[in-house]
Amino acid sequence: MAKKILTVLHVDFIVNELIIFDSDGVLVDSEKIALAVLVQAASDEGAAIGVDEGIRLFRGLKFADCMREIERRSGRSVRENFVADVRRATACEFATVRLIDLQCKCIT
Numbered sequence: 001m002a003k004k005i006l007t008v009l010h011v012d013f014i015v016n017e018l019i020i021f022d023s024d025g026v027l028v029d030s031e032k033i034a035l036a037v038l039v040q041a042a043s044d045e046g047a048a049i050g051v052d053e054g055i056r057l058f059r060g061l062k063f064a065d066c067m068r069e070i071e072r073r074s075g076r077s078v079r080e081n082f083v084a085d086v087r088r089a090t091a092c093e094f095a096t097v098r099l100i101d102l103q104c105k106c107i108t
Contacts, residue, residue, distance in 0.1 A: 028097055031059065037090045038066060045082065047073035 032055060039054030047070045049057065058066045063083070071077055 030094065030097075033093055033097070034090050035059065037093050038086060041082065041086045041089065042070045042073070045070055045074050045078050046076070047071075049073065 035055050035058050036051055038058060039049050039051050042049050042054065049070075057069065061069075067078055067082070
């Protein structure tokens with residue numbers, strides 16, 4: 001008689017009661033956060049740009065266009081790992097965003 005082997009797969013499930021997609025920036029203005037990081041990186045590259053000016057200057061632009069402006073203002077090409085560093089710093093900044101005071105009202 002052949003032996004049967006029973007394998008039990010244990011899976012822990014995390015049940016979310018609500019997931020919020022903020023595609024238009026109503027809850028978190030992610031573009032402003034990302035631009036603040038970019039402005040700091042631009043300053044580190046020698047292109048002194050204030051946060052308010054950077055937001056006006058870079059809002060809605062492609063990243064490549066932002067880099068060209070940073071290079072124009074600094075008078076040189078950005079360093080080789082500039083893009084990766086900006087992406088990493090932006091991700092770290094987003095990771096700190098908390099929706100502490102968000103109150104949701106559910107219609108039942």
